[in-house]
Structures are given as structure tokens and as C-alpha cells.
Amino acid sequence: MxxxxxxxxxxxxxxxxxxxxxxxxxxRTILNFHAGLYYVNNISYDQHLxxxxxxxxxxxxxxxxxxxxxLEEVVGDGRYYRQYFSPHATFVRCSKEINSMxxxxxxxxxxxxxxxxxxxxxxxxxxxxxxxDCDIIAMxxxxxxxxxxxxxxxxIQRTLQLGFDLRWAVECMDCRADGGYCQFPTQESSRxxxxxxxxxxxxxxxAILFLAYVFVIGLILFCRYILAPLVIFAFLLHxxxxxxxxxxx
Numbered sequence: 001m002x003x004x005x006x007x008x009x010x011x012x013x014x015x016x017x018x019x020x021x022x023x024x025x026x027x028r029t030i031l032n033f034h035a036g037l038y039y040v041n042n043i044s045y046d047q048h049l050x051x052x053x054x055x056x057x058x059x060x061x062x063x064x065x066x067x068x069x070x071l072e073e074v075v076g077d078g079r080y081y082r083q084y085f086s087p088h089a090t091f092v093r094c095s096k097e098i099n100s101m102x103x104x105x106x107x108x109x110x111x112x113x114x115x116x117x118x119x120x121x122x123x124x125x126x127x128x129x130x131x132x133d134c135d136i137i138a139m140x141x142x143x144x145x146x147x148x149x150x151x152x153x154x155x156i157q158r159t160l161q162l163g164f165d166l167r168w169a170v171e172c173m174d175c176r177a178d179g180g181y182c183q184f185p186t187q188e189s190s191r192x193x194x195x196x197x198x199x200x201x202x203x204x205x206x207a208i209l210f211l212a213y214v215f216v217i218g219l220i221l222f223c224r225y226i227l228a229p230l231v232i233f234a235f236l237l238h239x240x241x242x243x244x245x246x247x248x249x
Contacts (some may be wrong), residue, residue, distance in 0.1 A: 030055070034081075036067035041163050050080070053163030054140060060161050062108035064091060068138040071124045080166040087142040087149075087164075089156055090125045092117050094134040103152040120149050120156045140164075 029040040031052060038052035054065040074082050090105065094115045101117040109116035116137070119125065122144075127136055141164040152157045173181040175194035182194060 022108050034073050048167050049165050051163050057160045064138050065140045070139045085123050087122050087144045089140045089142050090119045091138040092134040093137050096133055098219045112132050118153050118156050
């Protein structure tokens with residue numbers, strides 16, 4: 001597999017990606033993301049969006065991506081994020097021919113002993129989602145704006161050339177470095193709330209306060225609905241017997 005020099009997109013004083021032009025590689029900006037290399041096709045500072053395309057797939061060449069990238073890696077990253085249900089193109093190697101995926105066979109990776117297919121779905125595939133004759137060898141994030149998913153290898157290949165969007169939240173790194181985690185109100189929002197896990201002492205204190213609160217509420221309910229009626233009933237019963245004892249014979 002061909003290797004390329006790696007460049008990182010620096011961060012401006014406002015802590016957002018700043019596009020750079022580098023010599024070579026068609027004079028295009030390269031982003032090193034999770035050990036993969038991606039052309040930066042577009043950056044929107046207003047929407048906090050960056051569009052990336054794998055350098056091995058940008059020209060529509062037959063082959064695997066520079067590095068496999070699934071949604072789980074993006075979700076665990078503090079800088080960028082995507083919707084949980086995102087389109088994926090998954091390369092699967094099968095020990096025998098799969099007729100239902102015949103149109104999506106990758107010609108340059110298939111041979112007499114195995115077949116490689118490119119499966120396009122609206123979600124991330126796992127090994128349990130495919131037949132036992134196949135194994136996942138790579139996957140690529142994608143974006144698809146029309147109702148019908150691409151099915152043939154050529155259609156999927158053209159879709160992958162368009163790349164995929166990531167929303168960035170570089171400020172979230174400060175939150176994570178300070179022991180917190182980022183909570184986004186919606187999957188499309190670029191604003192987040194930095195929440196922090198309480199330490200053990202705080203958690204213990206909160207647990208004790210909660211149990212005390214539950215105990216007090218339980219005691220009030222017990223006195224109101226169980227003890228009070230019993231006291232009233234005992235008082236009335238005592239009064240009744242006292243009245244009978246005072247009746248002259």
C-alpha cells in the first residue's frame with residue numbers, strides 16, 4: 001500500500017481547523033485522523049463541518065481505504081462527532097461467491113480463492129450481521145442524501161469519492177482533559193455542555209442524602225396512611241369499650 005507524508009491541520013486561536021496547502025499530493029490539504037489520511041474537501045466554520053475523503057478512494061481507484069474507520073472510533077473522539085446512525089461502506093471478504101452481492105464485488109481484490117464485496121448500509125455492520133462465510137476487512141464512513149442506497153460497486157465507489165462530514169468540537173478536548181465529558185443536546189448541534197463525573201466522596205454523600213430522603217418520605221407516608229388510621233381506630237375502639245363499661249346494669 002502506498003504511503004504518504006502525514007500532515008496535521010493546526011488549530012487557530014479560536015480552536016478550529018485551519019486549512020493549509022501542502023506541496024505534493026496534488027497540492028491538497030491532508031488530515032491525519034485516527035492513523036488514516038484524508039483529503040479535506042471543505043470546511044464550514046459557521047456550521048462546524050469538515051468534509052473528508054479517504055486518499056485511496058478519492059480518485060475512484062479500485063482498492064481498500066488507507067485505513068478502516070467506523071463510527072465507534074468517531075464517537076469516542078473528543079474533537080469530532082457524527083450521528084449514531086450513519087451510512088457505512090463495508091468491505092467483506094468471503095470464501096465463496098455470494099450471489100446476492102454479486103453486483104458489488106470488488107474486481108481488483110477478488111480472485112479464485114475468495115471474493116471481496118462492498119456492502120453499503122445506513123448503519124455500521126458487525127461480524128454478526130453478515131454470513132459466516134464472510135469477514136469484515138475494512139469499512140468507510142459515508143454520507144448519502146437520497147432515498148435509495150447505492151448497490152453496485154461502481155455506484156458505491158462514486159459515493160465514496162464524495163467523502164463524509166464530521167462536526168468538530170475541539171473545545172470538548174479541554175472538557176475531557178479536565179476530567180469531564182461532552183454532552184450535545186442534539187446530534188446536529190455544535191454546542192455542548194461539559195459534565196463532570198463526581199468523585200467517590202461526592203457520590204457517597206449524594207447516595208446517603210438520597211437514602212435519607214427516601215427514608216423520610218417513606219416515614220411520612222407510613223405515618224399518614226398506616227399509623228394514623230391505626231391510632232384513630234384504636235382510639236375509637238377504646239372509646240367504644242369505655243362507653244359500654246359505664247352503662248349501668
